[in-house]
Amino acid sequence: MSVDKNSRYRSSHEWARKDGARYLVGISDHAQEALGDIVFVELPEVGKRLNQGEAFGVIESVKAASDVYMPMSGTIVAVNDAVSGDPALVNREPYAGGWLVAIEASAPAEWDGLLDAAAYEAEAGKE
Template structure:
């Protein structure tokens, strides 16, 4: 299991990373591995405001579909359009080219209470 040491994690397997004044989110290597070959990622419209814990999108493999949950409340500023042509980016580079959304956080302190890389690694390792 790969872990991005610069990100923080949700128990539902999303990661969030601070980039300038915005946040970026995708799913963890552990999550992409358990989903298998990803065939489609549904992402929200830019400008949409979504609360922490609400679904911002859906990730689909051939035999499964999972909701994607907002780790930090915020307003979407960008989505990764490359995923519509190449959803496998999530499998290949979950923390880089496979990012999903960028957003401005409504309450950045929500980021601080997310799991640390070490805590997530321990948590995900139990599954």
């Protein structure tokens, strides 16, 4: 399992990372590993507003469909079309090319409540 030191995490295995004025969001290496081969990704419409903890999309692996949740409240400002065409990109590069959405945070203070890399690694390692 690898963790990205610059990201923060939810216990449900999504990460968020500052990217200029916005935040990129994806799923952790631990999550992609647990899901297995990802074969379909459903992403929201740009402009959709969602609260922290609300499902913003669905990741389908060979075996099952899983919701993915907003690590922070905000508005979807971009979706990663590359993963729609090549879902396995999420398996290969969960923290880089396999990001899912970019959000404009409506409550940036929520960042402080997320797990840092060390805390997430410790928690996910127990699973």
